Each structure stands twice: as structure tokens, then as C-alpha cells.
Amino acid sequence: MKTSKPLSLFTALFTALAVLSGSIATPLLCRPFYYAHIGPMGLTEYVGLTPEQIRQAFDQVMDFCLGLRPDFAAGVLPWSQSGADHFTDVRELFLLDLRVLALSLAGLLLLLVCSRLKHVRPYCFRGRGPGFWAAAGLAAVFLVVGGLAALDFDRAFVIFHALFFPGKTNWLFDWRTDPVILILPETFFRNCALLILALVMLWCAVLIFADLWAGKRRKQRGQSL
Numbered sequence: 001m002k003t004s005k006p007l008s009l010f011t012a013l014f015t016a017l018a019v020l021s022g023s024i025a026t027p028l029l030c031r032p033f034y035y036a037h038i039g040p041m042g043l044t045e046y047v048g049l050t051p052e053q054i055r056q057a058f059d060q061v062m063d064f065c066l067g068l069r070p071d072f073a074a075g076v077l078p079w080s081q082s083g084a085d086h087f088t089d090v091r092e093l094f095l096l097d098l099r100v101l102a103l104s105l106a107g108l109l110l111l112l113v114c115s116r117l118k119h120v121r122p123y124c125f126r127g128r129g130p131g132f133w134a135a136a137g138l139a140a141v142f143l144v145v146g147g148l149a150a151l152d153f154d155r156a157f158v159i160f161h162a163l164f165f166p167g168k169t170n171w172l173f174d175w176r177t178d179p180v181i182l183i184l185p186e187t188f189f190r191n192c193a194l195l196i197l198a199l200v201m202l203w204c205a206v207l208i209f210a211d212l213w214a215g216k217r218r219k220q221r222g223q224s225l
Contacts, residue, residue, distance in 0.1 A: 001121050007111060008122035012130035014107040015207070016138050021101035023199035027192040028066065028094055034058055037188050047182045049076070054183050061180060065091045066098075074180040083178035086170040093164060124215075132211035135204035142204075146197045153190055 027033050038044065038051050047054065057075030064072045065087060072084040115121060122130050149156035161171045173181035 001119055003123040004115075004120045005123045005125075007115060007120060008125065008130045011108065011111055011122050012134040012137075014104045014111065015131055015134035017100055017104035018108060019134070019138060019200060019203045019207075021097050021104060023196045023203065024097050025101055026199055027195050028062070028097070031059065031062065033192075033195065034188065037191065041185060041187060043183055043185075047179070049183075057180060057183055061087065065094045067091065067095050077180045077183075078177070079180055080174075080177040082170045083173060083180065086165075086168070086173075089165055089168070089170075127215060129211045129214060131207040135207035135211075138200055139204040139208075142197055142200050146193075149193065153193075154186075157186065157189065 057077050060073040063069045175182050
């Protein structure tokens with residue numbers, strides 16, 4: 001069967017994007033992950049709301065950020081226009097991530113169909129498949145970024161907002177006008193980052209071991225011929 005370098009490069013690219021966007025989407029879509037923080041973080045005592053009110057406020061914020069409702073709301077919590085504008089910016093990032101996930105999965109499916117129809121397979125650079133290189137690249141980047149963030153998460157938090165919300169300061173909430181920030185403490189965002197990092201590294205490990213196993217199988221088949 002013929003091999004294709006472009007097929008290998010695009011497969012690696014779409015695989016990396018799928019792993020990255022899928023890992024980011026997990027804490028966005030898995031609301032029980034947030035619910036599990038309500039008790040341990042002492043939010044009911046800190047905010048003065050019941051667990052049901054906190055969940056309702058969080059759900060309405062996330063519904064807006066995920067494009068499930070047109071207007072911003074935060075349950076019984078009041079909010080300012082500046083706060084709502086920030087969540088509008090967040091909404092754009094969340095929806096971008098979901099679009100990247102959908103497009104990368106569609107791209108992988110399209111590449112699979114085309115490779116079957118044309119009887120071609122991805123070229124193995126240095127004897128490794130596209131999944132290996134996608135995983136190796138992602139793992140290297142996230143180990144560096146994760147290591148730097150672990151040294152000073154507060155600074156990493158500020159840098160993140162400066163990069164993704166350039167020139168804006170409305171992410172600096174005043175709890176008196178936007179008490180929704182009280183149910184979204186920095187600890188929760190740190191745990192989201194840790195979950196994303198763990199998922200990325202898990203998928204990278206799966207892809208690398210799968211490629212090593214496939215390479216061993218290819219070598220065994222070659223020796224038997």
C-alpha cells in the first residue's frame with residue numbers, strides 16, 4: 001500500500017487538535033465536575049446561597065457561554081453589564097473550542113474515508129505514525145506550560161487573560177457588582193487546568209503506546225515475510 005506524507009501531516013494535526021479541544025471541552029460540558037466542588041470549597045457558607053441556587057447560577061452562566069441561551073443570567077445573583085460583556089467574550093472562546101473539536105473529528109473521519117478509498121496510508125516519519133508525533137508534540141508543550149504554571153499559578157492566570165482577552169480589564173470582577181465571581185473561585189479554575197492537563201497527558205500516553213504497539217506489529221509482519 002502506498003504511503004502519503006501530506007496524509008500523515010494532516011492526521012497528526014487533526015489528532016492534536018482533537019485531543020486538545022476535547023480535553024478543554026470536558027470541564028466545560030461535565031457540570032458534575034463543578035458540582036463536586038461546591039461542598040469542599042465551602043461555597044454555601046462563603047456566598048450565602050443554597051447548593052441548589054449555586055448550581056442554578058452556574059448552569060445559567062454555562063448555558064449562556066455554550067450558546068444554549070441568548071441572554072446572560074446568573075440565577076439569583078445580580079450582575080453588571082461589564083461582567084456580562086466578559087462572559088460574552090468567554091462564550092466566543094468556548095464555542096470556538098467546540099467548533100475546533102467538531103472540525104478536527106470531521107477532518108479525521110474524512111482522512112480515514114479518503115485513505116480507504118485511495119488505498120493509501122500515512123507515511124511513518126522516523127518509523128513513527130502521525131498519532132505518535134501528535135502526542136509527542138502536545139505532551140512536550142503541555143509539560144513546559146504546566147510546569148511554568150505550577151511555579152506561579154496566579155501569574156499564569158493573569159497571563160492567560162492578557163493573551164485571550166487583550167486590552168480588556170472586565171475580567172477583573174468586583175464581587176459587589178458581580179457576585180457571580182464568588183461561586184467561581186480561582187481554586188476551581190486551577191482544578192480545571194489540572195483536569196485538562198491530565199486528560200491531554202492521558203491521551204498522549206494512549207497514542208504513543210498505541211503507535212509503539214502498531215510499530216512492533218509492523219516489524220513482526222515484516223520479519224515473517
